[in-house]
Amino acid sequence: MTIELVGVIGAGVMGCGVAQNLAQAGLKVILVDISEAQLQHAQQTIVRSLRLARMLQKTAFSGTVNDCMERISLTTEYEALQQVEFLIENITEKWEMKKSIYPEIDRICPASCVFAVNTSAISITRLASLTNRADRVIGTHFMNPVPLKQTVEVIRGYHTSEETLQITQELLQSLGKKWVVVQDMPGFVSNRVLMLTINEAIFLLQDQVASPEDIDRIFKECFGHPMGPLETADLIGLDTILYSIEVLYEAYNDSKYRPCPLLKKMVDAGLYGRKNGRGFYTYTAN
Incomplete structure (x- = not known):
């Protein structure tokens, strides 16, 4: 399965890094945050990071900084995620905040869309239980700064399918990442x-x-x-x-x-x- 359009929820430090890494790899990104101010700050952060990366030649990407930025759409509306093929959620590490969005995105996103939880501690299985696609929910614990870190901790929830794992691995490979697959226990390994x-x-x-x-x-x-x-x-x-x-x-x-x-x-x-x-x-x- 070739992924072309990825949704990224949360435009904080991790969300910016994930969106940048995806755009550098040539994928189209819809970056969602509830705050217009945070989205504008994210845009400035990503531009600055791309310019620095190109200047220091820390990461490889084709085209210009503007080419990368044109691949990233910014919005405060979850409805914009209706066509995404893969979604990476990066909001604050609080259960009360995370749990509120999963029924909403489950309603909006295509049934085939994989939900990747970028979390450092919260249970993948517990979040998957809030959806009607538990087999298509997986953990992807990216490390900061995302574009520079080569390896991702991938977490299998109780119901995560082999197909979901394979789709996730293929996406990570397209980003130039390696991965280590672990089981779902709070905090995982790292x-x-x-x-x-x-x-x-x-x-x-x-x-x-x-x-x-x-x-x-x-x-x-x-x-x-x-x-x-x-x-x-x-x-x-x-x-x-x-x-x-x-x-x-x-x-x-x-x-x-x-x-x-x-x-x-x-x-x-x-x-x-x-x-x-x-x-x-x-x-x-x-």
Whole structure:
């Protein structure tokens, strides 16, 4: 099955990266968000990212930046998704927000359309139960920044069919991605480990064991990680980190997933990381 038109819901950091990657690969994209302001910001973000990629030759794509942008349609209307062949949902990691849209898009999108949930923790099976196409719902946990990350964590829900898995793999291959298929348990593989690491690193900071710079330096210089856990948290977004670890805490009822009070405090203070300029580090606008 050749996919030509992909719907992308959510024009935040991940949605922008997914839409950009799809357009770079020559696919047409309908990018949906409830906010016109967020869509305009997304457009500016994608243009800036494409220009930077071309300048640094970090990613390959045919044509010009304008050619890529012409493949992306921006809208606040879910009804625009009536003809999409594949849909990637990227909204905030909150069950109450995610669950509200699945019955709606299930009504609007073609019965043959695959729903790919770009989530780091929420159950694919649970979201699939909100639709009449549970066999065509799958998890695709893209990593940030999407155009630069080569591998995607693909999650099989309880009812996910072999056909859906194959369609998803073919789409990822067209994007130049590799994948690892895992089973549906909250947090999957990556975030059951990563969120614990980040959360414990924040406890280290709260307990004044070391500075953010030194915590990250140990991971980079001793273990060879390209980024430390606090730098990674800033890249993902501290609000997203908190939402994800709260999902894990609720899902497993295990105290090891208790969110660090400092993380909660920083999110309450609006310190989200790179997305708004200040988290464990301070960032200047591009």
